[in-house]
Amino acid sequence: MMKKVYLIDDDDIFVFLTKKTILKVSSDIDVEVFSDGLQAITHIKEVAANPEELPDIIFLDLNMPVMDGWEFLAEYQDIYTSLARKNELYIVSSSISPHEMERSRNISSVSEFIIKPLVKEKFLEILENL
């Protein structure tokens, strides 16, 4: 089955470059982009029962308009165990604040805190661990 990635980030250029990185690793990956937390959580709730639509991997930015990464996680935390497809969520942020990393460690739905950029090697490692 084709792997599915959700990329939640408002930075167009970063999205463009990360998509390129992902597709370099494997062309057999479907990337869906959401430009803020609200769009993403709304979509996830809509397709919660449909494993075809749900992702294997979520890359979540923290600093976004309308609904930021933390607000997204507050809602996602309540529903992620009941989703029809199991997935791994990674925070991908330009933040180097220890405070934010510590904060993410206390959220069970977060697998890891990745500091931007997302490099090929890291993405490969994530794929292998699925």
Place this chain on the structure above:
Amino acid sequence: MINLPSLENEADRLAALYVLEILDTVEEDEFDNIVRLACIIARVPIAAITFVDKDRIWYKSKLGVGFRETPRNDDIIERYPFFVSVPIIVNKDLIIGHLSVAGTQAMTLTQDQHSGLLLLSEQIVTLLQLRLPVINNSIKEFYESILNNIPTDIVVFDADHKYLFANPGAIKNDEYRKFIIGKDDFEYAEYRNRDPEIAVARRAQFLEVKNSGKAIVWEETMKNPDGENITFLRRMFPMHDEQGNFIMVIGFGVDITERKSLEVKQTKIMEQLAIQNTQLIDFCNVVSHNLRGPLINMAMLAEFIQEEQDMEQQKVMVSKLEPVIENLKNTFNELVESIQIRQDSNIKSDKLIFSTCLQETLDLLYVEINKAKAKIVVDFEEAPVVLYPHKYLASIFFNLISNAIKYQSPERQLSLNLASKIKAGNIVLTVEDNGLGIDMDKHKNSLFKIGKVFHRHPDAKGLGLFMTKTQVEAMGGKIWVESIPDQGSKFFVEFINQNLN
């Protein structure tokens, strides 16, 4: 005949007796010798030195008598055919006891014998006073000099809230201090031509102490004669006699103005530190998000451009570099500016006319305002002028109005209301719109933080409000907002110290 003490000054008499601390002491040779001398002078076998207590007669020294005390009304004279006693007198006329001689046969004393007994009685007084470590007057002076020089206000009230004592700490002026003894605060307020408000408060405090039987402590801030605020820590407590009857209230007051002002200063510094710490964290976050973000994009782009073989693809990516660099430059400039504002605390204020400054902003935003067909209503009548740095006021107007244009509702024509009002020596400027509004429940705490944007809008960078807040706070003012989503926002800016007369 025995000369029993007069009951008229019984209280003073007892007080004088108790000060001597002679009652219930052991037998002493000095007093016993006087009793022996009395026997020799009168040529009798029985003599005694007795003191008249409240309800007993107590024998300090005795010859030929067995008991140490008798009831006060005991008619001892009747037991002896001969009995003579001379009074022991202190403070001119207070009889505290007697020197008595008695015999088993009736007789009379000669004039010389009688004079001898009187001399002995005076000798007893001298002996009594010698026994005291410090004589009476010195004790009074000793305590008074302590009370008068102590850096604390001390007052004593009787059971009816009349002054028994006030030290110079409490009332400096000698005349006023003399006046107040035997009077209450109401009489004093009238005498000094003062508002009886303090007397009412003091009476309530006095009654609280009297009725509860417990001490009370409170802090009190008032104006001194120079009009400066001074703060006192006051304490009032009740005194009871041995039977537990309420007799007086003692009040203390300590000037804690200096301590108070230090506390205030300390609190202010703490608040400032907390604010600066938050700003520092915000600043750290903005450096992470707003500077590091574009830098990473540039680094990634450079890498991809190098790897890319296709010329067309390379061109596409080069074209993407430009907006990243532009974004980075703007963020950097705004950050530098915000740091300058913080360091520029001595920036000069001028008298600015709101309407003039607003017009400058409207001219700058001419194109945007025209495009939005914005309707602008202005009311600067109550406060037309403000004392403020021109640069900051221009920036406040620019940020608030351009925000209102940026976040107008697509469903209705933009309407802007600007007004200035006077509020307790300060001026409050309000900028109200009918735009998209902000969800205050969600964003209350992060509204003015750097890098915060609330709308899915290409121009939203989240630096404008942060900058405005920095400028307002640098001048000691405040900025806040009331907003309902999809109805509009109302921003309030407070300019302090605006007494322009």
